[in-house]
Amino acid sequence: MRRAFIEELVALAAENERIALMVGDLGYSVIEPFADRFPDRFVNAGVAEQNMMGVAAGMASEGYQVFVYSIANFPTFRCAEQIRNDVAYHQLPVTVVAVGAGLAYGNLGYSHHAVQDYGLMRLMPDLLLAAPGDPWQVRACMRYLVAHPQPAYLRIGKAGEPCVHRELPQVAPGRWLQVVARGGKRALLTTGATLALGQQWLAEPAFADYDLYSLPLWGMAHKACQAEQVAAFAQVITVEDHLADGGFASWMREALAEQPELLLRHRGRSLHGRVCGVVGSQSRLNEYGGLQADGREGIGE
Amino acid sequence: MKSRLLANTMRVLALQMVTRAKASHIGSALSIMDMVAVLYAEILSVDPGNPHWSDRDRFILSKGHACVAVYAALAAQGFFPLPELEYYGQDFSDLMNHISHKVPGVEFSTGSLGHGLPFAVGKALAAKRQGKRWRVCVVLSDGEMDEGSNWEALLFAAHHRLDNLLVLIDYNKLQSLTTVAQTLALEPLADKLRAFGGAVVEVDGHDHAALRAQCKTLPWQTGKPSVLLAHTVKGKGVSFMENQVIWHYRNPSEEQLTQALAELAAERESWGAACGALS
Structure with missing residues (x-):
């Protein structure tokens, strides 16, 4: 990157x-x-x-x-x-x-x-x-x-991240970018470098019917259009290499706060606070913090 | 005399503003009135009718709590109508109690100390790199020199030879709770500023002739930012406010306002000047 x-x-x-x-x-x-x-x-x-x-x-x-x-x-x-x-x-x-x-x-x-x-x-x-x-x-x-x-x-990120796209995608604030379409029932929604992680997870049985989306542009001003995008799916799992507190999943929950039926469709995969103060490779620490397909040691399940 | 009349006007307006709004920091504002008046009356190249004129000199107040000094100067110079000063400190007013860029003529909002100089340095660097001739003037407080960001900015300004930058330090020797010396000693301040690469001049910050003379000979040294260490008196111009830390906080009563305005009227009368519209 x-x-x-x-x-x-x-x-x-x-x-x-x-x-x-x-x-x-x-x-x-x-x-x-x-x-x-x-x-x-x-x-x-x-x-x-x-x-x-x-x-x-x-x-x-x-x-x-x-x-x-x-x-x-x-x-x-x-x-x-x-x-x-x-x-x-x-x-x-x-x-x-x-x-x-x-x-x-x-x-x-x-x-x-x-x-x-x-x-x-x-x-x-x-x-x-x-x-x-x-x-x-x-x-x-x-x-x-x-x-x-x-x-x-x-x-x-730093260096060596894989190219998930094959060409320049069109990005817009608050708008999910479709990366892999597999039925449109459930969505894995990543932000940041967890896109590659999400791509790996698609190979797991637990995510067999999940589409993969990425949201590269977001922020306080772009919450209003989240509900309509979540509403298209039975379940949306957000993924972030950030602590749960104050992160991407929290932002999504705030965006859905007034619509409890949509809130129930959302789950967040974030890093557990246990990663704070621990060193290791990025992949090992991500696993330790709960960013693995089965969600072990993770939170928000 | 032009700048002294302006300073007197600004003191009157500022006292009226803080009394009406029951606001703090009048002592800090009175401290810089003379510097700001000299700058706006005789030094800065600005156009009240066109605050965004591209070739204007840029003025930044880093000690944003002293904003009434600048609001008064801008109104008196015609950047906006004088009656608008009545909105100072009112609900939803652009004339906030720390200086606001929403006011015509104000370049930059401050309030948290240590922000104005780095921002001013960025403007000065932009001017240098774009070959512009306008200058950047920034007013800092002495207590504000506790902030590390200011010393970072001085290093940067000297390294980049920003001699289009004038830094004015309001050295009134009083800060929020007590004296500068008892808070976090700054002395030898002039030596420190020189060591950081500034061309330093010390003046009486209430001596208009001295201020004018120095500001008309910028830069003082080619390739160095000019740093004016202005020895001032907090609360200057109102006898019972001078050198009293309480006027960092207290807002004047109507009686105190009357007394202060009488002192300023007496000053004007002593010049034999006609300033009837001021109060």
Whole structure:
């Protein structure tokens, strides 16, 4: 996903001179293609995330569309108030980009585990969450954001994620993207990099009659259209590599709160809090946190 | 005299606003009145009839709690009608009790300290990279210098040689609960600011001639952000408010307002100036 991000950013910046990239002294072997080609639109803010986000907001207020790139919690929790007050409140076109979504940096420790970021970022009323499921969705989300400049959070994995799509999908906020159609009775709805996990689960007997959907663009402003999409299925299971509290499943429940019959059709697969403070590979920690097809050690069953 | 008349007007308007709204922070606002008046009367290139004029100088108030100083300056300069100041602090008003970008002429909302300078730095960097000639002025409080984000921003501004940036620090030596020295000592502040790469000048923040002289010779050093360390008095201009931490919080009674306005009227009379419309 990192490669798709930088390739797409370079391509978009070649067509749009407003696009700038700011990094928090991170991105070695990722960001160089942009920095080399567009030095006047590249800034390494150093290890100072509060200032970085404020500077990005200031630049955005003067015509730039700024992508602010860093790892996991550094561009979110470390500068949460700058995102809230400077970027989101002023409705400035800054995209906060966090690489290492979920437990992608599983062995690096709790500091690098982005498992509470949805909960934080979806608190901003007019901030769009972009959680692409594969490299193609990364490109689609970025094109959407450049075509619709606004405060946004782009949550990407790291490297090596498989391509689930074969071409650029059409994405729209709040709209589920059909990935696999198998009857239209039940749906597995993923967000972020759990798309690949969902694809694996389809091979399990328990999911034999499930369709696979992905929701890459969502947020507080896009709840209203969830009920109609849930209503088309007898059951919808959401999947996220994020803690249950404040995450994607919680967002969906909030969206369905006024329609109890739809609420009953929804189940959530999220990470159990036990993953906090534990290290391991991404796949092992996802299993440990309950993200496996049979739901063992999981929650929300 | 132009800026002194404006400062006097702003003090009157601000006192009326906070009394009417039963609002706090009048001491903090009185502290910066002279700086803000000099900037708006004689330094900033702005157009009250066109607040979004692209080549304007950008002014940012980082100590957003002192907003009545800027609201008063903007209204007095014609950015919006003076009577609109009556909505300050009222339900659903754009004239919020911390400075709001919804008010014509206000670039940026603040209220949480440590946000204005990084934002101003971003604007200054944008101007440099786009070859623009306008400048960015940002007013900070002294207590606000406790915030790490400001020191991050100073490092950044010096590194990027942002000499189109003027940072004014309102050094009144009082913060929320007690003195700066007893809260988190800042001294030697000027040396620290120089060490962080600023071109630093210390002035009496109520001396209009000195403020004007310094602000007309920007930048003070090519390639360095200019940092004006303005020694000020919290509550300046109203005798019973000066250097009293309580006026960070207390709103004036009608009697206190009357007394304060009388002192300001006496100041105007002492100049022999005709300012009948002010109060």
